Amino acid sequence: MQLKVAYEDGPDGITVVRIEGDECVLDAASAPALRSVLLEAIGRGRLLLVVDMSAVVSVDRAGLGVLVGGLKRVRGQGGVLGLAGTNQQMREILATTRLDQVFGLYETAANAVVEIAADYAETSIEQRRADLVDRANHIVPSGGHSYEHVSDQVTVVTVVGDVDVYTAPYLRELLVELVNHGRVYLVLDMTTVDYLDSTGFGVVVSGLKRVRAHDGRMALVVPDERIRKIFRTTGLIKVFHLFDTVEPAVEFLGREASGVHG
Incomplete structure (x- = not known):
C-alpha cells in the first residue's frame, strides 16, 4: 500500500x-x-x-x-x-x-x-x-576499507561492503601491512559488512593468527546476526571476541594491551 x-x-x-x-x-x-x-x-x-x-x-x-x-x-x-x-x-x-x-x-x-x-x-x-571531520582526517583509506589508530596500541579497521573471493585480498593486504608496522591490537568493525563468504572468513581467521603470532589480540564488531551466525556455526565464536559496537571492543583491547605491556 x-x-x-x-x-x-x-x-x-x-x-x-x-x-x-x-x-x-x-x-x-x-x-x-x-x-x-x-x-x-x-x-x-x-x-x-x-x-x-x-x-x-x-x-x-x-x-x-x-x-x-x-x-x-x-x-x-x-x-x-x-x-x-x-x-x-x-x-x-x-x-x-x-x-x-x-x-x-x-x-x-x-x-x-x-x-x-x-x-x-x-x-x-x-x-x-x-568532530567527524577531525576524525576523518585521522583515518587512512585502504582498498575501500579504512583504519584509525585510536591509541598508541589499538587500531580500528572499518571493513565495508561484501568481503568475498573478489574483495577479501584487499582486507588481507591491509591486515598484513598493519601487523608489519607493529599494529597488533586490531578491532575489525564489520558493522557495514553486507556479506562474508568463506574466503573473507578465512582472511579474518588468518588475521587473528597473524596478530597472535606477535602477541597481539583481535576483537570483532559484528552487530549483524547473519554474520555472527557464521562464527557460531563454525565454533569460532569461542575464539574471537565479538562485540556489538566499537567502543567496548576498543576498551577491551586497551586493557589487553596494558596487561601485556604494563
Missing part, C-alpha cells in the same frame, strides 16, 4: 516525520514514500529527525533499509534520526538485527523531541560535524 507521510518542522530544528494511516506496513512497496520525505528534509538541511512509527504494524528489510539509509545520511553531517512509537513487534525486529543499539528509540514523538533538543543543546550539529 502507498503510505501517507507527513512532516512538521519544529522551531528547535527538529523535524517530526509521521507515517499516517491504519495498520501501515513499511515494506518494499510503501517504503519509497518515506524515503522521499526523508531525502527532501535532509536536502533542506533538516538533520534532526524523528520518525513517528506509531501507525506502523510491521516492517520488512526494505523498510529497515530506508530508515538506516536516512540515519547514515544525517549522522554523516552531525545529525540524528530517532524512532518513536515503535510497537513490540518492531522492537523485536530491531533487537534481532541489533539496530536497537543504533537508533534512538522513544516512547512518543513528543518525548523524542524533548530528549534530542536537550542533547543537541549541549553539543550542537556544528560541533558534531567538526
Whole structure:
C-alpha cells in the first residue's frame, strides 16, 4: 500500500516525520514514500529527525533499509534520526538485527523531541560535524576499507561492503601491512559488512593468527546476526571476541594491551 507521510518542522530544528494511516506496513512497496520525505528534509538541511512509527504494524528489510539509509545520511553531517512509537513487534525486529543499539528509540514523538533538543543543546550539529571531520582526517583509506589508530596500541579497521573471493585480498593486504608496522591490537568493525563468504572468513581467521603470532589480540564488531551466525556455526565464536559496537571492543583491547605491556 502507498503510505501517507507527513512532516512538521519544529522551531528547535527538529523535524517530526509521521507515517499516517491504519495498520501501515513499511515494506518494499510503501517504503519509497518515506524515503522521499526523508531525502527532501535532509536536502533542506533538516538533520534532526524523528520518525513517528506509531501507525506502523510491521516492517520488512526494505523498510529497515530506508530508515538506516536516512540515519547514515544525517549522522554523516552531525545529525540524528530517532524512532518513536515503535510497537513490540518492531522492537523485536530491531533487537534481532541489533539496530536497537543504533537508533534512538522513544516512547512518543513528543518525548523524542524533548530528549534530542536537550542533547543537541549541549553539543550542537556544528560541533558534531567538526568532530567527524577531525576524525576523518585521522583515518587512512585502504582498498575501500579504512583504519584509525585510536591509541598508541589499538587500531580500528572499518571493513565495508561484501568481503568475498573478489574483495577479501584487499582486507588481507591491509591486515598484513598493519601487523608489519607493529599494529597488533586490531578491532575489525564489520558493522557495514553486507556479506562474508568463506574466503573473507578465512582472511579474518588468518588475521587473528597473524596478530597472535606477535602477541597481539583481535576483537570483532559484528552487530549483524547473519554474520555472527557464521562464527557460531563454525565454533569460532569461542575464539574471537565479538562485540556489538566499537567502543567496548576498543576498551577491551586497551586493557589487553596494558596487561601485556604494563
